[in-house]
Amino acid sequence: MKMTGKDYIRIDAYEKVTGRAEYMGDLVHKFPDLLYVKGLRSPYAHARILRLDIQKASRLSGVRAVVTGENAGVDWGKFPQQSRMAVTETLWAGQTVALVAAESLEEAKRAIEAIEVEYEPLEHVLTWQESFCERPKSVVDPKLPIHQPGKPMHFPYPNVAGEFVQQKGEIEKGFLEAAVTVEGEFWTEKRVHSQLERAAALCAYEKDGKFTMWCNGCGIHGVVKKALAAAFPQIPYSDIRVISPYTGGSFGNRNIPYVELPCFLMALKTKGTVFYEFTREEMFTAAPTNWVCATKIKLGADAEGRLTAKELRLIEELGAAAGNEAYTGRLSGSSTANTYSVPNVSFLGCSLLTNTVPAGPYRGLGTPDAIFGLELLMNELAEKLHMSPLEIRLKNIILRGEEDDYGEEITSIGVAQCLQQAAEAVELSVPCVQDGSEWLYGKGIACCGKQNGPNGRSEADVLIHHDGSIEVRVSCDNHGMGVSTALVQIAAEELSVEPKQIRLVIGDTDRTPFDNFSASSSGLYRTGGAVRIACRDAKRQLQEEAARMFGIPAELAEIRENRVYLRGTYVKSVPICELFRPLSMFEQDVWGLKQGTPVRGHGVFCPAQAVPWDEKGRTPRMWNWFQYAASAVEIAVNQKTGQIKILKIANAGDTGSPINPKIVEGQLEGAAHMALGFTVQEQLLYDENGKVKNASLGDYRLPLILDMPVNENVKVCICPDPLPDGPYGAKGMSESVVSAVGAAVAGALYDAAGIKADHYPMTAEMVLRLLEEKKAVHDEKERRQT
Amino acid sequence: MKRKEGKHNTEKIRIHMTVNGRCFEIRTEPYRTLLEVLRKDLLLTGVKCGCEDTNCGACTVLLNGNAVKSCSVLAGQADGCRVTTIEGLETERGLHPLQKAFMEHFAVQCGFCTPAMILTAKSLLDKNPHPSEEQIREGLHGNLCRCTGYVKIVEAILAAASGAYGELSERNEEEEQEGRHVF
Ligand code: FES
Numbered sequence: 025m026k027m028t029g030k031d032y033i034r035i036d037a038y039e040k041v042t043g044r045a046e047y048m049g050d051l052v053h054k055f056p057d058l059l060y061v062k063g064l065r066s067p068y069a070h071a072r073i074l075r076l077d078i079q080k081a082s083r084l085s086g087v088r089a090v091v092t093g094e095n096a097g098v099d100w101g102k103f104p105q106q107s108r109m110a111v112t113e114t115l116w117a118g119q120t121v122a123l124v125a126a127e128s129l130e131e132a133k134r135a136i137e138a139i140e141v142e143y144e145p146l147e148h149v150l151t152w153q154e155s156f157c158e159r160p161k162s163v164v165d166p167k168l169p170i171h172q173p174g175k176p177m178h179f180p181y182p183n184v185a186g187e188f189v190q191q192k193g194e195i196e197k198g199f200l201e202a203a204v205t206v207e208g209e210f211w212t213e214k215r216v217h218s219q220l221e222r223a224a225a226l227c228a229y230e231k232d233g234k235f236t237m238w239c240n241g242c243g244i245h246g247v248v249k250k251a252l253a254a255a256f257p258q259i260p261y262s263d264i265r266v267i268s269p270y271t272g273g274s275f276g277n278r279n280i281p282y283v284e285l286p287c288f289l290m291a292l293k294t295k296g297t298v299f300y301e302f303t304r305e306e307m308f309t310a311a312p313t314n315w316v317c318a319t320k321i322k323l324g325a326d327a328e329g330r331l332t333a334k335e336l337r338l339i340e341e342l343g344a345a346a347g348n349e350a351y352t353g354r355l356s357g358s359s360t361a362n363t364y365s366v367p368n369v370s371f372l373g374c375s376l377l378t379n380t381v382p383a384g385p386y387r388g389l390g391t392p393d394a395i396f397g398l399e400l401l402m403n404e405l406a407e408k409l410h411m412s413p414l415e416i417r418l419k420n421i422i423l424r425g426e427e428d429d430y431g432e433e434i435t436s437i438g439v440a441q442c443l444q445q446a447a448e449a450v451e452l453s454v455p456c457v458q459d460g461s462e463w464l465y466g467k468g469i470a471c472c473g474k475q476n477g478p479n480g481r482s483e484a485d486v487l488i489h490h491d492g493s494i495e496v497r498v499s500c501d502n503h504g505m506g507v508s509t510a511l512v513q514i515a516a517e518e519l520s521v522e523p524k525q526i527r528l529v530i531g532d533t534d535r536t537p538f539d540n541f542s543a544s545s546s547g548l549y550r551t552g553g554a555v556r557i558a559c560r561d562a563k564r565q566l567q568e569e570a571a572r573m574f575g576i577p578a579e580l581a582e583i584r585e586n587r588v589y590l591r592g593t594y595v596k597s598v599p600i601c602e603l604f605r606p607l608s609m610f611e612q613d614v615w616g617l618k619q620g621t622p623v624r625g626h627g628v629f630c631p632a633q634a635v636p637w638d639e640k641g642r643t644p645r646m647w648n649w650f651q652y653a654a655s656a657v658e659i660a661v662n663q664k665t666g667q668i669k670i671l672k673i674a675n676a677g678d679t680g681s682p683i684n685p686k687i688v689e690g691q692l693e694g695a696a697h698m699a700l701g702f703t704v705q706e707q708l709l710y711d712e713n714g715k716v717k718n719a720s721l722g723d724y725r726l727p728l729i730l731d732m733p734v735n736e737n738v739k740v741c742i743c744p745d746p747l748p749d750g751p752y753g754a755k756g757m758s759e760s761v762v763s764a765v766g767a768a769v770a771g772a773l774y775d776a777a778g779i780k781a782d783h784y785p786m787t788a789e790m791v792l793r794l795l796e797e798k799k800a801v802h803d804e805k806e807r808r809q810t
Numbered sequence: 811m812k813r814k815e816g817k818h819n820t821e822k823i824r825i826h827m828t829v830n831g832r833c834f835e836i837r838t839e840p841y842r843t844l845l846e847v848l849r850k851d852l853l854l855t856g857v858k859c860g861c862e863d864t865n866c867g868a869c870t871v872l873l874n875g876n877a878v879k880s881c882s883v884l885a886g887q888a889d890g891c892r893v894t895t896i897e898g899l900e901t902e903r904g905l906h907p908l909q910k911a912f913m914e915h916f917a918v919q920c921g922f923c924t925p926a927m928i929l930t931a932k933s934l935l936d937k938n939p940h941p942s943e944e945q946i947r948e949g950l951h952g953n954l955c956r957c958t959g960y961v962k963i964v965e966a967i968l969a970a971a972s973g974a975y976g977e978l979s980e981r982n983e984e985e986e987q988e989g990r991h992v993f
């Protein structure tokens with residue numbers, strides 16, 4: 025029975041189309057004694073707190089607790105950066121200065137207003153351009169470990185927080201061998217995830233002194249529960265239960281428990297049940313953003329267009345991620361290392377701090393930002409060598425079995441097919457016809473790969489009940505991508521039953537087994553792997569029981585379609601439910617399968633861990649596998665207004681073999697739309713105090729339905745190269761597909777108007793400026809000629 | 811919902827609404843929005859809240875058949891009106907064709923925008939049973955979806971309009987009647 029590779033209707037669709045699906049905010053009414061939490065936030069990107077008086081606020085009616093960074097009684101170093109409260113100094117506008125818990129939201133708001141704070145504004149840095157220098161106006165974290173005396177640094181700048189170096193071959197030799205070289209500097213801007221459901225957590229201090237937390241954060245076991253246990257070491261690990269209801273999107277935003285920890289703190293302080301939900305404004309000022317990447321790249325290629333050298337400098341701007349040593353530019357840099365085969369590589373990356381909200385993972389983990397320049401330079405190489413952008417890419421892509429820059433073998437790569445299909449879908453080889461209007465037309469293409477990373481462990485339980493129903497218990501994240509449906513399909517295939525027989529229980533640390541988190545598009549790969557193993561475990565037990573009952577070796581019993589098929593005995597087959605016997609009070613025979621006691625299979629899937637890199641930054645085991653994508657677009661650029669209109673978009677993804685093709689299509693379409701927002705319009709803007717000034721969905725321009733081309737001009741192609749250790753060849757699907765659109769649009773902009781974007785979003789103002797610059801150069805030339 | 815007794819009590823207003831065919835009399839403070847009353851007083855949590863400032867569309871409900879953002883309407887403004895939320899679309903005879911179409915066409919991902927999308931589409935189809943793709947796009951421009959890219963949403967609405975998931979018009983008459991018997 026084939027259950028994978030099929031468009032099985034999503035298991036959550038009914039609940040979602042009827043409004044029955046419960047999200048965080050829908051739980052509130054179940055708690056009549058709820059307390060509401062509100063935060064007071066710094067209006068300055070950098071300021072000293074001269075005075076903080078909570079007296080008046082604490083005395084207001086309905087107020088149950090007012091907590092400051094000072095009186096909280098916790099070690100803020102153990103909190104995720106985004107949830108750390110300011111103690112003497114605020115590091116970004118939006119950082120929490122005080123928290124209030126009150127009996128109603130109105131009372132909490134009133135208390136926030138009654139808190140008296142006096143700030144002394146200090147100098148701040150908001151962008152990588154301001155921060156990446158010897159003497160920045162503000163040093164975000166003077167205690168960075170990397171700056172300890174005696175540690176040599178490549179960028180000895182006070183806001184550089186970490187560095188990573190990688191070398192392959194000999195870079196000088198590579199450039200000597202090059203017939204052509206190209207170089208450039210590129211960067212991106214800050215954007216917010218804008219998942220439709222805001223971050224929220226509800227924490228109940230239970231009668232028995234334990235805590236139950238409902239939240240829309242990722243990784244109920246591996247992130248939320250672990251972070252709570254680390255931040256509140258006085259609470260026994262098993263006294264914390266974390267439950268995840270339906271969640272309205274994350275895109276990486278909820279990988280950090282920035283609302284869960286303060287919520288727990290307030291439950292602890294009030295010994296009550298508290299609810300903390302960010303406002304939409306707070307989602308802009310206090311929730312993590314992407315990290316911006318700035319790259320300086322030089323490429324060399326021989327006369328045939330084969331890359332000979334790649335030199336890359338990369339800055340990962342992390343906001344006020346003080347004390348964070350994990351980031352070094354390596355994560356974003358990984359996306360520049362996995363697509364093209366280059367014999368000589370020099371990579372130097374660093375992370376950089378600024379006075380903005382600490383950044384976090386955002387769909388693609390820096391890939392959309394890091395590969396932007398690399399892809400544009402591939403176009404330039406092609407132009408210099410009179411090749412097409414498609415040709416040069418196809419010529420250089422890594423083949424399955426070859427190594428990436430790290431020296432790790434690539435086990436699955438379908439990017440060539442992605443490129444071809446995306447190119448075909450927009451007829452890339454057919455030049456656009458210019459109609460002489462104010463609109464100019466152009467086409468562009470780009471591709472990329474996004475690493476997965478082998479960290480994490482997933483477990484699954486599979487219960488086969490005597491009535492024939494099957495229960496699968498998992499704890500992976502379920503933000504809407506469709507993993508729950510795919511897991512059911514995998515279990516159905518393994519047990520050869522109909523998916524509708526299977527009930528998925530998901531997201532409750534007291535009931536569902538361990539799972540770190542599903543970051544890096546790993547939910548299906550890792551949890552799916554665990555489900556397969558758990559199904560096989562359950563099946564093996566059933567086989568053994570059946571074989572024992574009929575006196576045959578286990579190999580002679582086969583489980584499929586709810587029956588056991590037997591060989592070597594007088595019975596041919598038995599329904600599985602008949603293997604379970606009723607057990608009565610007077611029953612003596614207590615052995616064997618009994619009704620009411622399901623067969624339990626357990627599965628653990630845990631990819632082999634990464635191997636530390638050597639002094640050249642190389643290792644045979646680092647990223648596990650890569651999802652690939654190619655995007656191609658046809659655009660129109662208005663010469664008078666600078667507006668970019670997307671006429672056609674093709675998004676092709678190597679997401680491994682799809683378990684549910686329609687769900688994968690949905691990711692490719694959604695990613696195309698989201699990426700169009702990144703590319704032409706989304707950007708956080710700051711006022712003179714360093715506060716986000718477009719902190720609403722009205723002012724921060726998310727792409728709407730009207731920004732998307734009509735359906736016939738949105739083409740998605742699934743181009744799978746099956747992953748050997750993925751469940752039925754599947755890998756991740758959601759991140760590479762969002763990452764190549766920026767460079768494709770910039771390529772099309774050049775094709776249409778002959779202007780080169782060096783950063784995005786490519787807003788109308790930017791396009792107009794580039795057009796004017798081009799005209800000025802042109803006029804100057806003409807003037808000289810005459 | 812927990813709210814302090816006292817100051818606001820005397821100012822409460824009385825509102826009559828027919829919500830999903832049922833008649834309600836609600837006493838509430840005049841400053842509260844229809845969104846708050848539906849979610850917190852009537853526990854119709856299928857009405858979602860994504861922004862509270864009229865920019866996401868997740869709170870869309872039908873007010874006398876017109877799609878409105880319930881965070882932008884004061885509860886008092888709905889006095890005497892007929893309100894439909896997503897909870898009112900499924901009847902004992904089954905799902906509304908739009909609900910079926912959204913399921914079948916994979917137009918749902920995280921689902922947070924879904925109730926509002928379906929209701930907006932319903933008001934659109936009630937007025938224009940055979941819209942073009944452009945008209946659908948125009949009609950949905952106030953509803954944000956961050957997950958789907960809208961392709962499958964548009965597809966689902968076109969399919970529902972084609973009658974592939976059951977008669978749309980028949981159902982409208984029934985709903986009209988339900989409304990009439992209350993007023
Ligand atoms: S909650 Fe009403 S439009 Fe967003």
Ligand code: FES
Nearest residue numbers: 920923955956957
């Ligand atoms: S399905 Fe998530 S916002 Fe539309």
